[in-house]
Every structure is written in C-alpha cells, then in structure tokens.
Amino acid sequence: MVDIDLLKRLVSIPSEPGNIEAKREAARLIVSAAEEKGLNAEYVEDSAGIPNAIIKHPNGRGRRVVFLVHHDVVPAGDGWDFDPYKPFVKDGKLFGRGSADDKSSIVAALGALASVDDPVVDPVVVSVGAEETGESEEFMRQIRGDIIVVLxxxxxxxVGASGSLRIKIKVHGKQAHSGYPFLGKNAIYCAAKILHFIEHLGHVAERTFVSRYRAPEHYDRVPLRLSATMFRSGIAGNVIPDSAEILVDVRTVPGYDGEFAWEWIRESILSFAESGGMCVSLERETLMRPWISEGEHAKRFADIVADVTGKPQDLYIDLGGTDGVHFADRMPVVQFGPLRSECNIHGKNEFVYIDDVETVERVVETVLREGI
Ligand SMILES: [Zn+2]
Known part of the structure; x- marks a missing residue:
C-alpha cells in the first residue's frame, strides 16, 4: 500500500535548486521514515554538501540491486491552480511539485523494502539531492552495485536512452548599409534557406535512420532526430548582417550515433550551401552518447512488470537523456517508474496517479522476492 501520508509530507518540502535546507529536510525525512519502517538508513552529504539518503534492508543478501530516486525538484514557477507545496489527493491523483518526479518513487521503493521480510537480493535505495541540476552526477558515478533500477x-x-549532440552553423554574408542592400549579402536570408533545409533533414532522419528499439510515444522505433533550437543574427536595424548563427540539437540513437549524425548533417549542409552559393562553417559539441543495456536482466524485469500489470511488456529506449548513462558502463541498467507524459512533470499542476505508484511499489517488491 502506498504511504500517501509520507508522499504528502515529502511533497510539502520545497526542495528546489538553491534551497539546500529543504533538500536536507527531505533527505532527513526519508531517513527517519525508513527507520520507522524497520530499515537501515543513512544520511550522507557529498563533497559539495548535497544531502543524499541511502536505505538498506537489514536482511539483504546476494546481488546488490540499487534503486535510484531523487528528492530534489525543479522550481515550481508561477501559474499553478493551487499551492505546489500543499499536496492533496483528488480522483486517484496526488497533486504537487515533485508528486511524480520523483518523490512518488521514493515512497514506492521504501514501501516495497518494508513489506518484504526476507529479500533474495541486497536492495539499496539511493535518493540523491541534486538530480535535476546535474550536480549529483559525481555522486552517482560512485554508486556500486550488481544492477541498477532507475525509478x-x-x-x-x-533499457537505454538517446544521446545528444549540438551543431553550431555559422552563416557568412557581407555587411552593408541597408540603404544599399545590393552592396551586401544578407546572412539572414541565407540562414532562412538553411533553416528550411534543416527542417527537411529532420524529416529525412526520422524516416530513414531508425533504431531497432521501441519508443515510449509517438514513434514506433526511436529514430535519429534533429531540430534547429536557437538562432542569432543582426547588429542594428539599418545594417545588412554579415553573419548568422544556427544551433541544431541532435538526438542520437544506437546504430546512428553522434559520429554518424555529425558526418551526415555536415555533408548535407555543406553541399546544400555550396549549391546555393552560400558560405557556412560548422562546429560540433557532443553532450551525451546514446546507450543501451541489453541482456537477461532486461527480459527478467519486463517479465516482472508484465506479471504485476497483467500486460505484456516490450523493451523501450527513452527519447530524452536519463541517469542510466552514469551507470551503463559498469552495471546492467533498467528504468521504470510512474512518470507519465501527462503528469506535467517540470510543469505546473504536477500530479501522479496513485495506482502507478502502487504498480512501482509492487514491481520493486517482486524484484525483492524473486530476484533479478
Ligand atoms: Zn526526475
């Protein structure tokens, strides 16, 4: 059974970036709630002073299975229909900032550990205090285990996630007084053509460069994606601009990684520019590699979820980046949780379906009882 009272108490703590006291309060609440449930709990601050909570089962043995959660939240911002830190339940949903992302999973994991007396694995719940800002990355890299379940x-x-790559395109023109446009070469007009071409490349990529992994929404299989996300040009209202900058965000997938995407996009844009008599230069920055964690653990976990939900389960990879990337190089990773796209995570009026929290709790319970 989901501990609704604990979830409400956690959600009422505004553990936003910069509010270190609230993050400490959240970590301490997790520790004391775990101890009340008969679990072993530890409050740990990392080298940067970020508070984390580590929960172990007194009877854990065998394979160490880490369940990763976080107790920080993104800022609530304005425009909510209610106070984001006064959680309430309505129509099977619990509302408030962090109700879904990710305090629901903390409650599900603690509930599961408390309800199994004699687990066949050694479960450890690690709740980090600065997931949303990326500051917990170093701490996550120190976590050891035989398998990790990112909740x-x-x-x-x-069982994986897309990678990301940024490409900066500089479009070169010739500056002139706008009263004499014939003397210049307007970089904005060149960039407009290139932007249109980038949109076309995006469609081509989604049709052509498709991984063999299922997508959680919209696509059948996850394809390579690219989008122009920033544009900058112009220095004054009466000057024909001699340069423009376009930023292209690329989401890569296994089989079509950053190297492939860079070569294909660079070649395509250079030859398009050349054919139109335009001058461009390109730079890239790789942010994250796509990753995949296949194997018996994934099938076994999918079977557990199928048993709990009564629905057959496929293996997916995420469209955005996930924390699994910090573990995939040293242990098997699987990801599952209650965050639906309609839950407004990172938006206003965030909520979680209590049934989903219950499902996560039962999945974790089954991992403890049956192993993975
Ligand atoms: Zn999250």
Missing part, C-alpha cells in the same frame, strides 16, 4: 522514469521498461 525516475515512465511506466514502461526502458
């Missing part, structure tokens, strides 16, 4: 995730079995 900061959607209600599907995910």
């Amino acid at each position: 900061d995730s959607g209600p599907y079995v995910s």
Whole structure:
C-alpha cells in the first residue's frame, strides 16, 4: 500500500535548486521514515554538501540491486491552480511539485523494502539531492552495485536512452548599409534557406535512420532526430548582417550515433550551401552518447512488470537523456517508474496517479522476492 501520508509530507518540502535546507529536510525525512519502517538508513552529504539518503534492508543478501530516486525538484514557477507545496489527493491523483518526479518513487521503493521480510537480493535505495541540476552526477558515478533500477522514469521498461549532440552553423554574408542592400549579402536570408533545409533533414532522419528499439510515444522505433533550437543574427536595424548563427540539437540513437549524425548533417549542409552559393562553417559539441543495456536482466524485469500489470511488456529506449548513462558502463541498467507524459512533470499542476505508484511499489517488491 502506498504511504500517501509520507508522499504528502515529502511533497510539502520545497526542495528546489538553491534551497539546500529543504533538500536536507527531505533527505532527513526519508531517513527517519525508513527507520520507522524497520530499515537501515543513512544520511550522507557529498563533497559539495548535497544531502543524499541511502536505505538498506537489514536482511539483504546476494546481488546488490540499487534503486535510484531523487528528492530534489525543479522550481515550481508561477501559474499553478493551487499551492505546489500543499499536496492533496483528488480522483486517484496526488497533486504537487515533485508528486511524480520523483518523490512518488521514493515512497514506492521504501514501501516495497518494508513489506518484504526476507529479500533474495541486497536492495539499496539511493535518493540523491541534486538530480535535476546535474550536480549529483559525481555522486552517482560512485554508486556500486550488481544492477541498477532507475525509478525516475515512465511506466514502461526502458533499457537505454538517446544521446545528444549540438551543431553550431555559422552563416557568412557581407555587411552593408541597408540603404544599399545590393552592396551586401544578407546572412539572414541565407540562414532562412538553411533553416528550411534543416527542417527537411529532420524529416529525412526520422524516416530513414531508425533504431531497432521501441519508443515510449509517438514513434514506433526511436529514430535519429534533429531540430534547429536557437538562432542569432543582426547588429542594428539599418545594417545588412554579415553573419548568422544556427544551433541544431541532435538526438542520437544506437546504430546512428553522434559520429554518424555529425558526418551526415555536415555533408548535407555543406553541399546544400555550396549549391546555393552560400558560405557556412560548422562546429560540433557532443553532450551525451546514446546507450543501451541489453541482456537477461532486461527480459527478467519486463517479465516482472508484465506479471504485476497483467500486460505484456516490450523493451523501450527513452527519447530524452536519463541517469542510466552514469551507470551503463559498469552495471546492467533498467528504468521504470510512474512518470507519465501527462503528469506535467517540470510543469505546473504536477500530479501522479496513485495506482502507478502502487504498480512501482509492487514491481520493486517482486524484484525483492524473486530476484533479478
Ligand atoms: Zn526526475
């Protein structure tokens, strides 16, 4: 059974970036709630002073299975229909900032550990205090285990995630007084053509460069994606601009990684520019590699979720980046949780379906009882 009272108490703590006291309060609440449930709990601050909570089972043995959660939240911002830090339940949903992302999973994991007396694995729940800002990355890299279950995730079995790459395109023109446009070469007009071409490349990529992994939404299989996300040009209202900058965000997938995407996009844009008599230069910055964690653990976990939900489960990879990337190089990773796209995570009026929290709790319970 989901501990609604604990979830409400956690959600009422505004553990936003910069509010270190609230993050400490959240970590301490997790520790004391775990101890009340008969678990072993430890409050740990990392080298940067970020508070984390580590929960172990007194009777854990065998394979160490880490369940990753986080107790920080993104800022609530304005425009909510209610106070984001006064949680309430309505129509099977619990509302408030962090109700879904990711305090629901903390409650599900603690509930599961408390309800199994004699687990066949050694479960450890690690709740980090600065997931949303990326500051917990170093701490996450120190976590050891035989397998990790990232509970900061959607209600599907995910075994990987897209990578990302940024390409900066500089378009070169010739500056002139705008009264004499014939003397210049307007970089904005060149960039407009290139932007249109980038949109076309995006469609081509989604049709052509498709991985073999299922997508949690919209696509059948996750394809390579690219979008122009920033544009900058112009120095004054009466000057024909001699340069423009376009930023292209690329989401890569296994089989079509950053190297492939860079070569294909660069070649395509250079030859398009050349054919139109335009001058461009390109630079890239790789942010994250796509990753995949296949194997018996993934099938086993999918079977557990299928048993709990009564629905057959496929293996997916996420469209955005996930924390699994910090573990995939040293242990098997699987991701599952209660974060549905309609839950407004990172938006206003965030909520979680209590049934989804219950499902996560039962999945974790089954992992403890049956192993993975
Ligand atoms: Zn999250």
